[in-house]
Amino acid sequence: MTSLSRTAVGVLGAAGIVASSLITAPTAQAASGGGCAQYSEGYQRATYVDWKSCLSAPRPGIGRPDAYVTLRSGHPACKIVVRVLRTGDSKVMSLKTYDCPSGGIRMQRFAAPDFRGDNAVPGRAYATYTSIMWTGSQTATLPLKSPWLKLP
Structure with a gap:
């Protein structure tokens, strides 16, 4: 056997071992979806607020909601x-309300508690809904949502 053919057999053998280990390895469950969606709100052409409504999975089965507000x-x-x-x-999985700072802020993080997904019912998905309640006028922005997140 030539040196070239021995090298080819060695490479093919190693590739076969790697491929078989990939086939027999347990499949990892991963979250799908999630991320952030960005919105703006104002009054009479003045933009008071920009915010991102976000949802991520820091580890399997756990959702982490947060918002970034300007x-x-x-x-x-x-x-x-x-x-x-x-x-x-529409079960509420996590909730937190904050008083707004009196002055201006830029992309400050506000988070609700992490939550455990309900994997007893397959196909469930979750979304973070963030709204700004204007307390003086008793009005609020629409509760705009993050992209949907499915947890394993």
Whole structure:
């Protein structure tokens, strides 16, 4: 056998071992979807707030909701509400309300508690809904959502 053919047999043998280990290895369950969606809200052509509503999976079966908020100086009094809802029954999986800072902020993080996904019902998905409640006028932004996240 020539040196070239021995090398080829060695490479093919190693590739076969790697391929067989990939076939027999247990499959990892991974979250799908999630991420952030960005929105803006204002009054009479003035933009008071920009925010991102986000949801991620820091480890299998766990969801992590958060929002990143920019408020302009001079914004009205408000509260920031971060909540996670589950598809199917709209069950609240996580919720946290914050008082807005009085001055301007730029992309400050506001988080709701991590939650455990309900894998007893297959196909469930979750989304973070973040809204800004303008407390002086008793109005609020629409509770705009992150992309859906499926947890294993």
